[in-house]
Amino acid sequence: MAVQTTNYQCPACTAPLQYAAGTDKLECQFCGSSFDLETVEQYYSEKEKQAAEAMEEARQNPISEEDPWDSSQIEESWGPDGAAMRTYTCPSCTAELICDETTAASSCPYCGNPTVIPGQFSGALKPDYVIPFQLDKKSAIAALKNHYKGKLFLPQTFLDTNTIEKIQGVYVPFWLYDGEAYGNMVFTGKRIRTYRRGDDEITETDHYLVERSGSLSFEKVPVDASTKMPDEYMDSIEPFNYQQLQPFSTAYLPGFLADKFDVSIEQCNHHADERCVQSLQNALRNTVIGYDIVEPRSSNIKLRRGKVHYAMLPVWLLNVKWNDKIHLFAINGQTGRVAGNLPVSMGKVAAMFASLAIPLSALGYLLAQIIAG
Amino acid sequence: MKRQLLKITLILLLILSLTFSVFATGEWRNDAHILDRANLLTQEENEALNTLASQISNEYSCGIYIMTVPDFTAYGFGYDIFEAAWRTYHDNELGYGPGRDGMILMLSMADRDYAMFFYGQAEYAFNDYGQEQLETVFLDNFRNDDWFGGFLDYLETSEEYLSLAAQGDPVRESPMEMAGIFIFIAVIISAVVTGIFWAQMRNVHSKREASHYITDGGLKLKGRTDLFLRRSRVVRKIPKQTSSGSSGSRSGGGGSGRSGKF
Numbered sequence: 323m324a325v326q327t328t329n330y331q332c333p334a335c336t337a338p339l340q341y342a343a344g345t346d347k348l349e350c351q352f353c354g355s356s357f358d359l360e361t362v363e364q365y366y367s368e369k370e371k372q373a374a375e376a377m378e379e380a381r382q383n384p385i386s387e388e389d390p391w392d393s394s395q396i397e398e399s400w401g402p403d404g405a406a407m408r409t410y411t412c413p414s415c416t417a418e419l420i421c422d423e424t425t426a427a428s429s430c431p432y433c434g435n436p437t438v439i440p441g442q443f444s445g446a447l448k449p450d451y452v453i454p455f456q457l458d459k460k461s462a463i464a465a466l467k468n469h470y471k472g473k474l475f476l477p478q479t480f481l482d483t484n485t486i487e488k489i490q491g492v493y494v495p496f497w498l499y500d501g502e503a504y505g506n507m508v509f510t511g512k513r514i515r516t517y518r519r520g521d522d523e524i525t526e527t528d529h530y531l532v533e534r535s536g537s538l539s540f541e542k543v544p545v546d547a548s549t550k551m552p553d554e555y556m557d558s559i560e561p562f563n564y565q566q567l568q569p570f571s572t573a574y575l576p577g578f579l580a581d582k583f584d585v586s587i588e589q590c591n592h593h594a595d596e597r598c599v600q601s602l603q604n605a606l607r608n609t610v611i612g613y614d615i616v617e618p619r620s621s622n623i624k625l626r627r628g629k630v631h632y633a634m635l636p637v638w639l640l641n642v643k644w645n646d647k648i649h650l651f652a653i654n655g656q657t658g659r660v661a662g663n664l665p666v667s668m669g670k671v672a673a674m675f676a677s678l679a680i681p682l683s684a685l686g687y688l689l690a691q692i693i694a695g
Numbered sequence: 696m697k698r699q700l701l702k703i704t705l706i707l708l709l710i711l712s713l714t715f716s717v718f719a720t721g722e723w724r725n726d727a728h729i730l731d732r733a734n735l736l737t738q739e740e741n742e743a744l745n746t747l748a749s750q751i752s753n754e755y756s757c758g759i760y761i762m763t764v765p766d767f768t769a770y771g772f773g774y775d776i777f778e779a780a781w782r783t784y785h786d787n788e789l790g791y792g793p794g795r796d797g798m799i800l801m802l803s804m805a806d807r808d809y810a811m812f813f814y815g816q817a818e819y820a821f822n823d824y825g826q827e828q829l830e831t832v833f834l835d836n837f838r839n840d841d842w843f844g845g846f847l848d849y850l851e852t853s854e855e856y857l858s859l860a861a862q863g864d865p866v867r868e869s870p871m872e873m874a875g876i877f878i879f880i881a882v883i884i885s886a887v888v889t890g891i892f893w894a895q896m897r898n899v900h901s902k903r904e905a906s907h908y909i910t911d912g913g914l915k916l917k918g919r920t921d922l923f924l925r926r927s928r929v930v931r932k933i934p935k936q937t938s939s940g941s942s943g944s945r946s947g948g949g950g951s952g953r954s955g956k957f
Contacts, residue, residue: 474892506918518933525929535918539910557902597905604904605914664896671889678885686877690870 330362330576340577343455343491343655348573359573449570451498451633453562455491455578455655462489462638462653469651469660474674477667484644491655493580493634494551497587498542499594500628503602506535508620511613530613534606540598542567542631545590547583551637552650553593558661559654562635566656570634580634587630599623723787728752733763733804735842744843747850755857757817758790758797761846766805776803777954780810784950790814800849802837802957809837810954818951820860821853824868826953829853837957 330339332350339348339362349356457465463486470476511530516523542564546556568574602623610616636655641648644665651662723730728748729741736744748759762783764770772779780801784790790797796815803809811830813821821829832852836845856866 473896475896511921521933523931523933525931527927527929529924529927531920531922531924533918533920533922534916536914536916538914539912540905540908541910543905543908552899554899554901558899560902561907594905597902600904601906601909602914604906605909606916609914609916609919661899663899666893666896671893674892675885675889678888679882682881682884683878686881687870687874690874690877693868693870693873 330366330573333357333365338576341454341574343458343461346454348576359571363571363573448632449495449634450631451567452493452570452574453564453566453633453635453656454568454574455636456566457636457638457653457655457658459489459491459638461658462491462640462655465653465658465660466640466642466651466662469662470664473664475666475670476664477670480644480665480667484642484649487641487643487648489638489640491578492551492637492639493575493578494556494637495547495581495583496544496556496633496635497547497583497590497594498544498631498633499598500541500630501543501594501598502537502539502626502628503598503623504535504537504626505602505621505623506533507603507606507618507622508533509607509610510617510619511610512615513612514614532610532613532616534609536602536606536609538598538602538605540601542633543594543597544633544635545593547585547587547590547632548581549584550581552652555650555652555661556637559637559652559657559659562654562656567633574634578636583632595625598625723789728758728760729846730760730762733765733802735763735802735804736846737843740843744846744850747847751850751854751857752791752797755820755854755861756791756796757815757820757857758795759850759853760784760789760797760799761802761849762799763802763804763842765803767801767803767808768805775954776801776808776810777812777952779803780812780952780954781950784812784814798853800833800846802842807837807957808954809834809957810952812950812952814950816860820856820865822865822867823951825856825866826951828866829856830953830955834957 330348332339332353332355339350339357342349346359347356348359348362470481509532511532513528514525516525518524544560544562546553603621607618638653638655640651640653642651649662649665651660653660726749727745729745731741744761748761752758767776767779768774770779772782780799783801784799788795789799794815796817798811798813798817798821801810811826813826829852832848833845836848859865
């Protein structure tokens with residue numbers, strides 16, 4: 323069964339509205355009109371209600387046909403895959419589209435109409451926050467080009483022939499953890515003093531037992547809640563600036579893909595815990611000063627877990643094709659920070675190594691000759 | 696009273712000058728190359744070594760000398776045997792020709808100290824490496840109280856070195872070993888620099904900490920203990936084997952050399 327969808331259409335010309343990155347407005351690409359989020363949300367909440375009622379009525383009173391086509395051999399069931407699939411109808415061109423159950427906002431591949439599937443973000447599944455995109459597509463591409471700069475080992479052919487196969491703005495679901503880490507750590511510290519007395523060199527080592535205890539509070543530690551997104555990429559585009567966190571509204575979604583979470587809070591706990599514990603350990607270690615050698619002996623860190631928030635954070639995903647391989651880049655849609663492993667030209671690596679090693683070695687040889695007399 | 700004081704001063708000065716002159720001029724005669732004040736050699740050994748030293752000196756125009764003393768500190772040159780050797784060489788105007796080219800080996804038996812001093816053209820034949828190599832040929836003899844054998848090795852090896860220097864091919868350290876070390880360091884530096892640039896190509900990493908999300912106020916440190924447990928001490932003898940002199944650090948003559956214990 324098709325799912326009801328919302329697409330924000332321009333009240334003036336009915337063309338699709340898209341969220342304009344870096345603003346609080348939805349813009350019509352066709353007639354140039356621009357509307358406040360609040361205005362559009364009010365306008366469409368009424369429309370959504372009417373559409374839902376219409377769908378319900380259609381479901382209860384289907385059109386009857388006296389002599390229907392024989393479709394008995396067609397399987398209605400999608401089998402085991404069906405549970406993970408959803409269909410929706412594009413309100414612009416009426417195409418029936420299939421996507422997986424976690425997709426919450428997308429665009430129609432036939433007419434390009436941006437669509438939000440509101441059921442995905444209702445009730446308990448509704449995110450608390452969203453950081454709207456601050457970078458538009460052009461800025462994201464510019465950030466990627468900028469990322470290439472100064473990379474000496476980047477193959478020249480990559481710069482000349484790479485093509486951006488796909489670029490997609492995605493609101494990625496994140497769990498944001500509040501909490502506190504507390505506990506203590508024990509270290510051994512050594513202070514070493516070397517001095518000379520007569521013909522003897524004396525090394526004195528003072529051994530200390532060092533203990534530190536304390537606590538650190540954390541606010542909104544993000545952990546990627548989507549299996550589609552590679553966790554390391556999401557970690558690498560941090561941090562996000564929470565000053566721009568907004569209460570969630572689907573009005574920010576048109577024009578971008580949006581996923582709902584498919585990794586539970588419990589599944590993400592471990593990563594959040596690990597990050598908080600490690601941060602407190604680092605902070606306690608940094609207070610152990612005045613020693614020549616410090617070695618951790620034991621650590622007893624506990625967590626006081628607080629609230630978990632659900633947020634949609636903006637990420638540009640770019641697939642760059644080069645040499646028949648796809649290179650994935652993720653760009654923080656708020657700060658422009660780029661994460662992605664670049665291809666390496668082994669020729670350039672060898673050239674740099676040789677250009678350093680050969681003259682340095684020659685210099686070393688000459689120096690050896692001079693020293694040897 | 697004043698006269699008495701003057702007399703005492705003069706007597707002291709006389710004793711001092713006699714002491715120095717004994718050490719300075721001692722029994723060095725024009726043809727003497729060996730001065731065995733510690734009586735380590737027999738008369739025959741002394742003569743044999745003196746003849747050989749004389750021949751080498753004349754052949755290569757480079758004075759070659761050996762001196763043994765019971766205790767070099769008794770001569771008022773402080774506690775540095777190298778300085779004693781240096782002073783002996785210059786105060787006695789040892790050496791060959793107007794440039795006073797030459798070298799001396801001094802042994803002091805009290806604490807088994809030795810010093811070598813090289814001057815003028817001898818420094819060309821025996822650079823730092825040459826001096827280091829030379830001492831290895833006689834030190835093992837001296838450690839076994841083989842005085843004649845050690846002095847003979849000293850003279851014969853010196854002759855060999857002087858001969859090579861005369862041919863324009865003085866003994867020098869092979870640069871290859873040191874070059875190998877330098878080249879290894881160069882390769883390491885190159886690899887590190889290359890590695891730094893390579894690391895820039897890969898920036899996808901899992902985050903292990905959450906420092907960006909620490910609330911205002913940061914760490915609340917509640918306990919802080921630094922408890923002293925104990926003090927350990929390691930004593931290491933500083934080897935004196937490789938002390939060396941240089942023209943820059945010695946006034947009134949210059950030269951270079953090595954000193955140590957055997």
